[in-house]
């Protein structure tokens with residue numbers, strides 16, 4: 001339960017604290033908040049009750065505090081059409097400086113991915129920042145599989161996908177703990193179909209991004225867009241001549 005709660009919490013609160021909250025109103029980074037309010041409290045309680053920490057504490061939970069919600073943010077923004085709100089990119093030059101201060105190395109990892117996005121926006125090609133298909137989704141937490149950005153630039157080993165073939169079905173997991181949770185009680189979760197399972201099995205028709213958006217009940221007016229119409233990409237940029 002702790003692990004699954006962590007993933008949902010990172011998705012909802014991590015993005016809000018580190019990307020959506022205006023810079024002047026930010027007090028703690030999400031990681032600082034987690035360390036103070038969650039990590040310390042839980043470790044104190046575990047110790048007081050004489051319990052051991054969960055096996056995934058150091059190698060998975062604490063490590064994800066550095067990158068997991070940054071990767072989710074990139075995913076939510078990229079798949080913004082599937083969101084029912086307008087995601088803020090939150091990566092203006094000032095905001096990026098804050099991210100680098102709070103998460104040293106951010107500019108060299110996630111920042112490089114945002115560099116490419118920013119360049120496409122400045123070149124007037126926002127369509128290149130939209131996805132052409134859907135991400136794989138974890139069969140436990142139902143959140144898309146994301147990875148630390150560093151491996152793209154040779155700073156980390158490339159992650160191995162966690163695949164389990166079971167009863168004629170291929171299952172994917174975003175993390176060792178999600179796979180472990182599933183395997184504690186596979187019968188309980190066996191009937192669950194993620195949106196991607198439904199996409200691949202032909203339930204969603206037509207099997208396109210537009211078909212899936214319609215299946216989600218998202219009309220074009222309801223689909224998320226960049227919250228500031230890409231204003232962040234043009235901060236400190238000379239005004240561009242608009243053709244025509």
Ligand SMILES: [Zn+2]
Nearest residue numbers: 138141174178
């Ligand atoms: Zn998962």
